[in-house]
Amino acid sequence: MLNRVRIVLVDTSHPGNIGAAARAMKNMCLSRLYLVQPRQFPHAEATARASGADDLLAAAVVCDSLPEALAGCGLVIGASARLRHLKIPQLDPRQCAGRVIDEAQRMDVAIIFGREHSGLTNEELALCHYLMHIPSNPDYGSLNIAAAVQVMTYELQMASRAPGAAASGGDEEPPVAAEEMERFYSHLRETLVDIGFLNPDNPRVMMRRLRRLFNRARPNQVEMNILRGILTAAQKPRPRK
């Protein structure tokens, strides 16, 4: 799906921003960069900021006009830093990503980013089906253009991943079973009495607190072996120095 999504940069002043946008795209598995009348391109600073994404710069499509860059696209979305009077429906990046991923199964999609200081003109926005607005500080709302591309492409990447394919550590070692924890707590209680920390007549409250702590940690087998080893060492007579 992400192959059908174009990132279109209009009239960009700073070549460094073009490079940084290319890097952001490649980080997020997008590859189709369109440049409408870039001020300076190609440029060493674009290449430098692209880091390893100079293949995207080399493949970038440079256009004379915005409509040329949008040819073939069935869905067009314009990034906007301001809340507009225009009555174009507005999406945040997450809503936008959901819609793009949905529609990119059937058609090419373009997301347009405007000039560094003035964004997109009303004429350009009139070509858009939706506006995309990144929620931000009301007193300092305008993101750097490459940063805005990074946020948008990050959301596309998140949306393109299968639901439920979470990032969490799948191969993590499982915690030990309940009976193993019970053996540990017996050993712990015994050791705490041995070293004179725990009053054997009234161990309840203290042990309950320690249970809460170690139950939160949920030790795996390797960690459990270490803990048991420490307890055994603490029970032995102290080695002479």
Place this chain on the structure above:
Amino acid sequence: MLNRVRIVLVDTSHPGNIGAAARAMKNMCLSRLYLVQPRQFPHAEATARASGADDLLAAAVVCDSLPEALAGCGLVIGASARLRHLKIPQLDPRQCAGRVIDEAQRMDVAIIFGREHSGLTNEELALCHYLMHIPSNPDYGSLNIAAAVQVMTYELQMASRAPGAAASGGDEEPPVAAEEMERFYSHLRETLVDIGFLNPDNPRVMMRRLRRLFNRARPNQVEMNILRGILTAAQKPRPRK
């Protein structure tokens, strides 16, 4: 809530990245920037890339060491571009933001970003309760550091706007701060050597495993007092029966 979130940049090489990170933060209503041994700071390029966010640069806290930057923080999260062998629990930016917004109601929180080329060391990651990993292109996964800050702070902004963001997080006692954990780990290492469990010439791997375990548990002050009491008791000569 966002006032209690620190962005910590470790050993940053390029001052431009510091400026761009400050801009990203201010765009997303964060203000607390910490710099651990920045190579060049202050610097004209940082100011230029910060655009209107030079107030954040002026207020940035420059530290000699990472623990200094983490003082007072009850939750510490390290950004990682790689999937690590370390079994520290891993979150994507959205999961991370949910947790941060939840916990920042009760305590200061730090999110750490490492060096441009090599990220954070294993010793630095051992100070973290969670890793934050931005899902990205498996063949080109490493985001520019300011872009990573932008994605993370964007998610924090989104999470802070979510209805019910302020709701949960009841009366549970907060975990102790980072420096208290460090004192505990020193005491633990000392004790394990005293009782003959730990080889003082090679404590590294074992201590890293124990850090992982106790960082998961995140002891509160009462629990910490108990743990320290146990260590002190284990260090004393064994009472006669």
